[in-house]
Amino acid sequence: MGRNVAVVGVGHSRYGVRSDVNIGELAWESIKKALEDANLEQKDIEYFIVSSVGGWSSEYLPAVVIGEYSGLTPKGTARVEAACASGSAAVKLAYEMVSSGTVDIAMAVGLEKMNESPTPVVVEFIGRAGNYFWEFHNFGLTFPGYYALYATAYMDKYGATEEDFCKVAVKNHYYGARNPKAHFQREVTIEKCMTSRYIAWPLKLYDCSPITDGSSAVILASEEVAKKLTDSPVWIEAVGEASDTANLSKRDDFTYLRAARLAAEKAYKKAGLMDGYNMYKYFDVAEVHDCFTIAEVLAYEDLRFAEPGKGIELVRNEETYIGGKIPVNLSGGLKAKGHPIGATGVGMVAELTNQLLQRVEKDRQAPIKNGRALAHNVGGTGHYAYVTILSLSKPNGGV
């Protein structure tokens, strides 16, 4: 078993259409905050991992561009890609570097500047996030289209409706309206969602996360270093990860994401948590991967917050607002906070660290009782999945 690892500093840019900054400037917004939060300087960071998917933006080697702009050169670095879960992959790799003793302090930086390209080009890039030849080239699937395949199957099997899915959008916009860092800081109504145009039937505009620019950064440190830096470390208790086939046609069930289920099981096992489909009991708050409203419902079930087919009831009964069984996506989620692909997973860890330390805006702060939070980050259409558990209590078995 490795060393205990703590989050000792976080930074999170404002998400949105960030035409006001270039890639280096955007990354610096988060890196500067994270360094200040941890009370560290660039020279203290031993390695930084950059999560960014790119293609739609100008800098082909974002890690070194960010390093140069932020004064992190000549520290070791690399860019990682796990589609929309790239950020969690970066956190996981930084965690492993610290846990294994390779370094004492590592940084994960997530960045995406999607609006450097026009929308149809971005749609083109994300549509290629599957199997290029057998899915995209011949049949022109889009990213909303892949999740629509799941929505159609889920609705057919469990009787969920388009209106049910819109309720997820209403909740996430409700909290996005209370998050000054969110892309969409306004509430929406069921009616507005229901009357929005189809993007990929049965998913409508308001079922979809936007094309967002943003950055986020977290600094991880070993227990020994963390103790010197802060009185309030947030520990990474466990990370679970898994993958699934590139071709969706190789999967036999479109009502759950196998990779997310496996990642959750792995994380729960590492943390020693298991209680059937009542896993929400262990957590005060969760950030889940709601790139589309259907994805949030699948997340409830894959995380065992609800039995298969019952996730939609958590939505109908408003159990994932503050005061319900488990508040989910109090940041606004990908849906309203926005989804700058490579930044998303790092941003989830930054948000949950702030939630556990009770330093987010009052009207979207979860009551902290268990001292534990969960990030669920999916790449592609369940191609990659990472589940990260954060805790105010020091994990067992460490130094």
Place this chain on the structure above:
Amino acid sequence: MSREEKKTQKDMFDEQMRQFESFVENMKESIGLPTFPDMKTGVLQWYDQRWITTRFIISVEGIKEFFDKLLDGKFVTTKCRKCGELYFPPQKDCPKCMASDMEWVELSREGTLLTFTQINVKPYSFAHYDDYIVGIVRLPEGVSITAWVRADDPSKLKIGSKMRLEIVKRDPEKYVTYEWVPVE
């Protein structure tokens, strides 16, 4: 309106881009730089003076039989001679038993619709098409095939319904591919 006169998403996007580019060209001529204020916020943007268009060259040598047979009106895939594993899409190697000894077998042409969607907002390279429906169909052999479904209204399709595979020539690109047709 006839099909020829109807504006596709590609036409609309190309028109927007032409307008945008002529705006930036005018700015460049008047001030000497390809800079312009962002339409919404007024912050200064630089319009890239370099561009790339990319098309990939993909090897199909290992599965060329698939295309040869498709041209003969047959729909085939690979089956491992050693362990019997059936693959779709076809592949040259069997990671299950580590052999690379495949036979080509014909697949049945009818299956069951597992799930489907209609693509309304299209990627740029598909923006010249009308909205199209994509479905995944399970064959009795246990493999599934993703393809377009020949239908107009997704709300009339049912999961579990029977689909028949047809080999077709795709317009306007004029290459042979396959699609699902609902069985009445």
